[in-house]
Amino acid sequence: MNKDKAYHQIALACLKTLHxxxxxxxxxxxxxxxxxxxxxxxxxxxxxxxxxxxxxxxxHQIEQLDPLKHSLADAQAIIQYNGTAH
Known part of the structure; x- marks a missing residue:
């Protein structure tokens, strides 16, 4: 999460209320x-x-990887996957 974005959204909510x-x-x-x-x-x-x-x-997905069948690249792919957006 981007702290600046979070603060910006909170500040906007405050300004809307004040105005x-x-x-x-x-x-x-x-x-x-x-x-x-x-x-x-x-x-x-x-x-x-x-x-x-x-x-x-x-x-948890990384923990379930079998070291005999999977490589570090497989674990990195799980970490880098960006299937959701906030």
Missing amino acids: GGSAANSNDQVQELYKVIDQAFEGQFALLLTELEDAKARL
């Missing part, structure tokens, strides 16, 4: 902003969990 001005008073705006920040972080955390699960699956 929306739907809350009646400043306390409501703060609470709305907290809610948006929380949702944005949860979204980023979900992406991290997906990446973690993908890495675990790849490591």
Whole structure:
């Protein structure tokens, strides 16, 4: 995951909330902003969990390789495979 991209998405969510001005008073705006920040972080955390699960699956695949039938190149191919995009 790209940290700059994650921060950018969270900042955009905050700016949309601040510019929306739907809350009646400043306390409501703060609470709305907290809610948006929380949702944005949860979204980023979900992406991290997906990446973690993908890495675990790849490591499991490598662990299952038979050293008599597979080479280091086979393990590298598993690591470098990019079948999903975030």
